[in-house]
Amino acid sequence: MSTEELPLSYAQQRLWFLDQLKPNSAFYNTTITWHLEGRLDQAVLKQSLQEVIQRHEILRTNFITVDGQATQIIHEEINWTISVTDLTNLSSTEQEVAAKQLVQQKALQPFDLANELLVRPTLVVLSENEHIFSICMHHIVNDGWSTGVFVQELTTLYNAYIKGQPSPLTPLTIQYADFALWQREWLQGEVRQRQLNYWQKQLAGAPDLLSLPTDRPRASIQTVAGANHRFVLSEQLTLQLVKLSQEQGVTLFMTLLAAFDTLLYRYTGQEDILVGTPIANRNQSQLEQLIGFFVNTLVMRTSLEGDPTFSELLIQVRKIATEAYAHQDLPFEMLVEALQPERDLSYTPLFQVMFALDDNSLHSMELTGLKVNPIPIEWETAKFDLSLSMENTARGLIGLWEYNTDLFDSSTIERMTNHWITLLEGIVVNPQARISQLPLLTEVEQQQLLIDWNDTAKTFQEMAVEALQTTSLQPNQCIHHLFEERVKQTPDAVAVIFEKQQLTYRELNCRANQLAHYLRSLGVAPDTLVGLCVERSLEMIVGILGILKAGGAYVPLDPAYPQERLTYILEDAQLSILLTQEALLIRLPNLVGKVICLDRDWSVIAEQITTNPITAVQPHNLSYIIYTSGSTGTPKGVMIEHRSLVNFALAACQEYGIKSSDKFLQFSSICFDVSVEEIFPCLLVGATLVLRTEEMLNSTQEFWRLCQEWQLTIISLPTAYWHQLVSELSPQDSRISQDLRIVIIGGEEAQLDKVKLWQSSVAHFPNPPQLYNGYGPTEATVAATIYQFDSVANDVLIGRPLSNVELYILDKNQQAVPVGVAGELHIGGAGLARGYLNRPQLTKEKFIA
CATH class of the missing domain: 3.40.50.12780 (ANL, N-terminal domain)
Known part of the structure; x- marks a missing residue:
């Protein structure tokens, strides 16, 4: 059944441990869903999926315990199938409800890491020419970049097979297990210590908690109940942010991170801000075409002391980000273990707020004979107090808040969205303004807080x-x-x-x-x-x-x-x-x-x-x-x-x-x-x-x-x-x-x-x-x-x-x-x-x- 027993990467080791700690959890499931309109060839779809699974060993991998140690087992062959549900007998309204429930149910269904295929394809048939297609994977075999690889390969294969052509994909020279072995061999001794020295110095004396104003007190043990809120920045504001980044000699990510730091500073009054951010962690070109759990988390620590101008803050953020990138190889779990921050079960260590700029253009599918549109999944969990993901699209930047619903009300996040947009609009107009003076309140809020609520004048x-x-x-x-x-x-x-x-x-x-x-x-x-x-x-x-x-x-x-x-x-x-x-x-x-x-x-x-x-x-x-x-x-x-x-x-x-x-x-x-x-x-x-x-x-x-x-x-x-x-x-x-x-x-x-x-x-x-x-x-x-x-x-x-x-x-x-x-x-x-x-x-x- 299996070829050999192999060690896990450091990131996989952490997820495996969390799964052992809290089994039967869907917390680390990742799902992407599309609406397909046109004539879908189910056999070709299955053939394409089979080839992707066969190309990437990680998709044929399970995780077991051998002599008390986590071990990954790669299967040569694995039995799998697409879960197909026929809803053609329902009305369109009933179909919409049932399809949403089914996809949500599959997304929230826990994986058995030891015995089950960790890829779960689902197809919902609405009519001969209309389908919902969903892929759910466990994070231990996948990350954001990998989802893009998966989608692009699936697209390429389907478009080739539907025409009767062979796979145009070149064979992979290495697999994820090779990376896991290399990582454990390379990240030793002086290499590891050099990385660790940087982070120990960078995070010395950092505050344990970012005290965001919450709608309810924090529970004594961290909860994961969550929700998300989507919003769109105008195309004009997006272009202005890109232009500002170019003028200031920074990336769009750096500009948005500096703005996010400013928002957190204005919300908390704290001048020492720690924000987590994901990094692809694929420094070698051979890794770019692999599916697997490569992503690492970096801690961006920014000092807003002295009320700098936004331009001055950008210079600091550029330096911090550049240095962090140069020391990105140390796994976050190893950093936590080495720093041993004072643990509090009510919040995550080192940071409680996450920021990411995603390039999800690779997640789009263009299948021959089909019109394909992504369907957002409403998650009911949150890994952190607050996460903000921005995605750069042709229509402008799209934002997604993921927030802990035990801490925040939806109305609070909606207000925060307006403040974020107002802040960004103020930044592009006057990047030389001090961060304390940049606008935050909308015109409606200014009218309410400064005028309406103080309408007390009487003669x-x-x-x-x-x-x-x-x-x-x-x-x-x-x-x-x-x-x-x-x-x-x-x-x-x-x-x-x-x-x-x-x-x-x-x-x-x-x-x-x-x-x-x-x-x-x-x-x-x-x-x-x-x-x-x-x-x-x-x-x-x-x-x-x-x-x-x-x-x-x-x-x-x-x-x-x-x-x-x-x-x-x-x-x-x-x-x-x-x-x-x-x-x-x-x-x-x-x-x-x-x-x-x-x-x-x-x-x-x-x-x-x-x-x-x-x-x-x-x-x-x-x-x-x-x-x-x-x-x-x-x-x-x-x-x-x-x-x-x-x-x-x-x-x-x-x-x-x-x-x-x-x-x-x-x-x-x-x-x-x-x-x-x-x-x-x-x-x-x-x-x-x-x-x-x-x-x-x-x-x-x-x-x-x-x-x-x-x-x-x-x-x-x-x-x-x-x-x-x-x-x-x-x-x-x-x-x-x-x-x-x-x-x-x-x-x-x-x-x-x-x-x-x-x-x-x-x-x-x-x-x-x-x-x-x-x-x-x-x-x-x-x-x-x-x-x-x-x-x-x-x-x-x-x-x-x-x-x-x-x-x-x-x-x-x-x-x-x-x-x-x-x-x-x-x-x-x-x-x-x-x-x-x-x-x-x-x-x-x-x-x-």
């Missing part, structure tokens, strides 16, 4: 009507002007409650006016900074409003702060006036010229008139400065102007739907900007602000008891504290007040399980409280976005921008990134702070134009 009057239901307000108002307008409308409504004390809007306004006049007598004017260090109390709200009405900006200080932090803020802000309470004097550093105790000195302040002060303060003047926590360094004073505060307060009123009948919990320290969200929207609509007590924090039970007792309708809580509260709730929890209609959280990412737990705890409400997630840094005035959870929360999102706020996700080069690609959030619009107090360099760095 002051529009916001006032929507938030406050009033048309009487004039533009260019400051925050205290809006409060004064509310006082006119509801003077006797309760504005603020603390413990058993309360103030109506008229009373609060009068006290704040008296303080404002007093402060003005001390020289407070627009942009004057006034410190406010008080315990939670009615004086706290009076103090804030009084400073604003005087034209100044309040700088809150928490009495519980350590001495060092109080000292730092007082010195940094250079406060000349500080409002406090007598009991706190002992804790405060003696660093302020004028200290006013709102309790002790009120009799003096109360001598001032109660009318609204008239000041020169404008929307561009400061309303407050809040110092960030300093967790990443020295605390920074964030300067917020009136126009930003007004925009946020009106937007919050509108987004949350705050009403004059609401009772809003004031929970946070005024040193945190979330207090701004609690205080000002509440007072602008005429609702009641309820200051929490220390007693409220004693326990979860006490918190919910007081919420019920105070009949709170809106609570705004730090996310961390809300997590704690929710973790102690039970389904349909009766402790939660039926008055509660809005819960606002923010400050850190909400946990999805806590969101679901919360929804369970209020499931018995006829109208469950609405849960909102606010997001934004202090520099954007409290919140830039708000997200309302729906009743079936599957995600925790930050939501969409507020009115007059713009959001852009940019890469490190300040270029907009596509949907799904990670970037840094940039916030623009009316909410932006003036900058950092006394930190011009940091302001310039963070607040960009």
Whole structure:
């Protein structure tokens, strides 16, 4: 039956090992299919196939184990047949479905490497003059080049035999087994070491993983579920790419690889990119006419550090590719074994992305008397995370993505296709552009990301009507002007409650006016900074409003702060006036010229008139400065102007739907900007602000008891504290007040399980409280976005921008990134702070134009 037992080539050895590891797998099947129209001579087709199989020993080879070693057995003769299926009795629609299913079934049918012919021809008869012809082979006997050889020989033989002529093919001088023997003898000692030295140096310190943005997390063990997506580049763009390659002195492959590296860089932000690419590995002319598994895989490592121009990148890619070609003989499996990269079962070693430029012109068949068209096969496997194959045809470059469907959605790959084409179009227009500046987004995406999704513009009057239901307000108002307008409308409504004390809007306004006049007598004017260090109390709200009405900006200080932090803020802000309470004097550093105790000195302040002060303060003047926590360094004073505060307060009123009948919990320290969200929207609509007590924090039970007792309708809580509260709730929890209609959280990412737990705890409400997630840094005035959870929360999102706020996700080069690609959030619009107090360099760095 067999002539002799021979060793496998290195590449075959790897595939044989993988087959032993995962038997009955079609993962390494390769299939090519054609539609034949015309009179097909089946006998001649079989004769032609027989001759191809007889010419190439590799097609008569099986792979067995002898004494634990993989061995190839070449058969002199082998029984085989074309699988013929007759579908002539079906309708054309039924034929199309059945033929596709049959070809797919044959393509996905595993081969038995030890016992079965590793070539599987299939013929589907649709009619006397219409057939589907398919050839499936195992990769262990075949590669892309070999498929071309197979097709060309089959074509030549069929066209000769159909005319009664003998085979015009010249006999082969060597066979694949000769190559396998030669490879094992030649790739030894110094030759092998020279190749290995190059690759060890080239890949030293390379990253293990290219972190592409995926639609789903990577599984702990790599999956192979896949799909493909085809696309075509225009003939014009193809010609431009060819022309550019010629002008730059590189091959088309090098140009496309450099462009692909650029695409991956823009998607990942990684500057060290490793891409696998196949190489025919037929360095001797005798090998060119052989069928067999010759193809090798090269690792192309490109550095995109320093943001080179595309032309500069091309020079590097040409050098890398040329050197790789000179060291192409080392089998990839031998390289992996020698480098021993840190293995992770969730991805392939050395690279996870593949790129190829294929010449599939040899795959076309021209059979006498037949019109032949290729039929693409839809594969359902993927060897890597992502592979891109480009094929140069007379109609232009054709592309094929093969992608892992456990990682990527088809819509993501479609977007990536558009970005690839847009990038190539940008490259041919301006190859001197830096790779970070080359276009990536389509015009439609630019419109969507930069314009449509930031279509938040509203005038002051529009916001006032929507938030406050009033048309009487004039533009260019400051925050205290809006409060004064509310006082006119509801003077006797309760504005603020603390413990058993309360103030109506008229009373609060009068006290704040008296303080404002007093402060003005001390020289407070627009942009004057006034410190406010008080315990939670009615004086706290009076103090804030009084400073604003005087034209100044309040700088809150928490009495519980350590001495060092109080000292730092007082010195940094250079406060000349500080409002406090007598009991706190002992804790405060003696660093302020004028200290006013709102309790002790009120009799003096109360001598001032109660009318609204008239000041020169404008929307561009400061309303407050809040110092960030300093967790990443020295605390920074964030300067917020009136126009930003007004925009946020009106937007919050509108987004949350705050009403004059609401009772809003004031929970946070005024040193945190979330207090701004609690205080000002509440007072602008005429609702009641309820200051929490220390007693409220004693326990979860006490918190919910007081919420019920105070009949709170809106609570705004730090996310961390809300997590704690929710973790102690039970389904349909009766402790939660039926008055509660809005819960606002923010400050850190909400946990999805806590969101679901919360929804369970209020499931018995006829109208469950609405849960909102606010997001934004202090520099954007409290919140830039708000997200309302729906009743079936599957995600925790930050939501969409507020009115007059713009959001852009940019890469490190300040270029907009596509949907799904990670970037840094940039916030623009009316909410932006003036900058950092006394930190011009940091302001310039963070607040960009």
